[in-house]
Amino acid sequence: MRIFDPHIHMTSRTTDDYEAMYAAGVRAVVEPAFWLGQPRTSPASFFDYFDALLGWEPFRAAQYGIAHHCTIALNPKEANDPRCTPVLDELPRYLVKDGVVAVGEIGYDSMTPAEDHALAAQLQLAAEHGLPAMVHTPHRDKLTGLRRTIDVVRESALAPDRVLLDHLNETTVREAKDSGAWLGFSVYPDTKMDEDRMVAVLDEYGPEKVLVNSAADWGKSDPLKTRKVADAMLKAGFDEDAVDLVLWRNPVAFYGLSGRLDLDLTAPGALHEGNSILRGGE
Numbered sequence: 001m002r003i004f005d006p007h008i009h010m011t012s013r014t015t016d017d018y019e020a021m022y023a024a025g026v027r028a029v030v031e032p033a034f035w036l037g038q039p040r041t042s043p044a045s046f047f048d049y050f051d052a053l054l055g056w057e058p059f060r061a062a063q064y065g066i067a068h069h070c071t072i073a074l075n076p077k078e079a080n081d082p083r084c085t086p087v088l089d090e091l092p093r094y095l096v097k098d099g100v101v102a103v104g105e106i107g108y109d110s111m112t113p114a115e116d117h118a119l120a121a122q123l124q125l126a127a128e129h130g131l132p133a134m135v136h137t138p139h140r141d142k143l144t145g146l147r148r149t150i151d152v153v154r155e156s157a158l159a160p161d162r163v164l165l166d167h168l169n170e171t172t173v174r175e176a177k178d179s180g181a182w183l184g185f186s187v188y189p190d191t192k193m194d195e196d197r198m199v200a201v202l203d204e205y206g207p208e209k210v211l212v213n214s215a216a217d218w219g220k221s222d223p224l225k226t227r228k229v230a231d232a233m234l235k236a237g238f239d240e241d242a243v244d245l246v247l248w249r250n251p252v253a254f255y256g257l258s259g260r261l262d263l264d265l266t267a268p269g270a271l272h273e274g275n276s277i278l279r280g281g282e
């Protein structure tokens, strides 16, 4: 079984996770830029983070046989902080880089005017750079947030079929599907979707344009949730082709819209800019 986790924050995970993910079948990941759990205090903090998503983290993933790409953006939460918003002006120099396969995660957190501005501006950047957009839908007031998100997408220069609406659930899947966007589901241990609810959604709405992710980060989460959904699908009677569609071909197709997805891991070097993953090693 081959698995592509289209939304996982590996920067906050360990090498044990990489090993376990590889053993479970994960061969590719996309790591969206997000907030750090505490506020950043300047744009420079974003730049070091973006550089790590483009350099060190793909190097680390490659040591474990996993292809790593990222999405770059000002995240919805920090779109409200005037100390951070100048990063919007610097995004173009990152969006031209090879490892960037979408603009994201963008979208709404508290649905403020500042978030309206950042979302519209970044959809425009995606259109200008020929990139798809990975859009986070809010965790509170989900349906209102989804509708407002779809309205902003419709008003943008980016076609809905170049947009992934993420963190969907039973209350938002119908309208998200009708919008023509790709459908993302984050499967967490306690909240959001679990494996069985995910299988029920797939039963009702079909596997077309559906992507399943673990969204694993430094919070309580499980980087093997993708595999657990695949196993639950098989147990529920889906065939291997449907599993491969959801867990591999759909994310490849969506991020492939960037024209930059490169899943060939040609023997990674042991050093990244002179540094290895071996503490105190050569």
Ligand SMILES: [Zn+2]
Residues within 6 Å of the ligand: 007, 009, 032, 034, 105, 215
């Ligand atoms: Zn995320």
